[in-house]
Amino acid sequence: MGNEGSVQVVFFDVRDTLGEVDRPGHLVPYRPSTEKLLSAMRDEVGLRIGLISNLPPDVDSAAGRSMIQDAVLSQSNGTKVTIGDFVDPDGIVINHDAGVDKPNPEIYRYAARQMGVTPEQCMFVGENLIEVLAAKAAGMQGELKPCPPGREFLPAEIKGMKGTETDSGRAFEAFFEHEHLLGDRIFDCMDVIAAQLKALDGAPIPPKTYGAMGILIYLTNNFADQAHLQAEEAVVPLAIARGMDPDSATWLWQQHDQGRAYFKALDIAWKRIQVGEARDMPLAIDAFWRCCEGFVLLFRDHAIRENDDLYPTMGRYFNDTDDTLIINLISHIGPADFTPYVGLVSAMEEALGITPGD
Numbered sequence: 001m002g003n004e005g006s007v008q009v010v011f012f013d014v015r016d017t018l019g020e021v022d023r024p025g026h027l028v029p030y031r032p033s034t035e036k037l038l039s040a041m042r043d044e045v046g047l048r049i050g051l052i053s054n055l056p057p058d059v060d061s062a063a064g065r066s067m068i069q070d071a072v073l074s075q076s077n078g079t080k081v082t083i084g085d086f087v088d089p090d091g092i093v094i095n096h097d098a099g100v101d102k103p104n105p106e107i108y109r110y111a112a113r114q115m116g117v118t119p120e121q122c123m124f125v126g127e128n129l130i131e132v133l134a135a136k137a138a139g140m141q142g143e144l145k146p147c148p149p150g151r152e153f154l155p156a157e158i159k160g161m162k163g164t165e166t167d168s169g170r171a172f173e174a175f176f177e178h179e180h181l182l183g184d185r186i187f188d189c190m191d192v193i194a195a196q197l198k199a200l201d202g203a204p205i206p207p208k209t210y211g212a213m214g215i216l217i218y219l220t221n222n223f224a225d226q227a228h229l230q231a232e233e234a235v236v237p238l239a240i241a242r243g244m245d246p247d248s249a250t251w252l253w254q255q256h257d258q259g260r261a262y263f264k265a266l267d268i269a270w271k272r273i274q275v276g277e278a279r280d281m282p283l284a285i286d287a288f289w290r291c292c293e294g295f296v297l298l299f300r301d302h303a304i305r306e307n308d309d310l311y312p313t314m315g316r317y318f319n320d321t322d323d324t325l326i327i328n329l330i331s332h333i334g335p336a337d338f339t340p341y342v343g344l345v346s347a348m349e350e351a352l353g354i355t356p357g358d
Helices: 033-044 061-069 105-114 129-137 171-198 207-241 246-275 281-315 320-330 339-352
Strands: 009-012 019-023 026-029 048-053 072-076 079-082 092-094 122-126 141-144
Touching (some): 009 105, 026 061, 033 048, 061 092, 105 122, 122 129, 171 320, 171 339, 207 246, 207 320
Parallel strands (some): 009 048, 009 122, 048 092, 122 141
Antiparallel strands (some): 072 079
């Protein structure tokens, strides 16, 4: 085999290491960090790349491979870069094929055999400490990777891709658009909550709907504004400083204020519902679902306008150094780790009987 003991292959975990699985069989990679990571390992460090993934029983190996290989890292002028472009043909290791799940050390030994190397010639990188320690027990080197990615990719300059009419090619735009995917899931939950409340016709709120409403209020009070709206508002003045017309973003400030007004109104309606005063209850429920509908109607269009208009406009005023600094800046706004909030969205979907992506 040659170079006995030196690292020749790096295996990555997939979920929460390279991206998020937002629905069964669909991976959304972290942008731009996942492409930057894979590219550096292959082109700069010179390692072969493999992936080790635990799939649930209802997702077979073929579907898992397709999910991983076809996950889009970036695209420009119709050309897509996918995870599959970086991974060795023999490098996708699925628990179903290995016969064991991580953290069983045998799956790491199996992965090494698939690549024709010894475990000592491999490194495993993942966000799960137990899985990293298990890889070390199997003989591999191991490295714990933060989830979600953050400052470990900075301050190296992020090179912009060639833009299009609706895509600046900038990292900050990919970052915000990735966050919009979670917003879409929250919108879906708000739609279902509104529909279920409208259908009550005087009946009590079902426990699962009530629980989903409580999670929604927690997210609007502790996450949505702090994690996304404030981050966008931190970037707009920098684009203006670089020469963007301030009037081109007036609508963003106004709609953000409108969104915060909906959040406040939802919170008040929720408090009235919790009090449960008989005469006020139907009016409070009515206020809650109307605020849900109003917010979703506004912000679905808001997100599209940002993706296709505002972000590309701002991106044209930034250079690569500006883009890198902006990613660094917005990493300090809102929670350092989104994972618990993604979990809350999943819990809200489960309570409402929503399968993400349906």
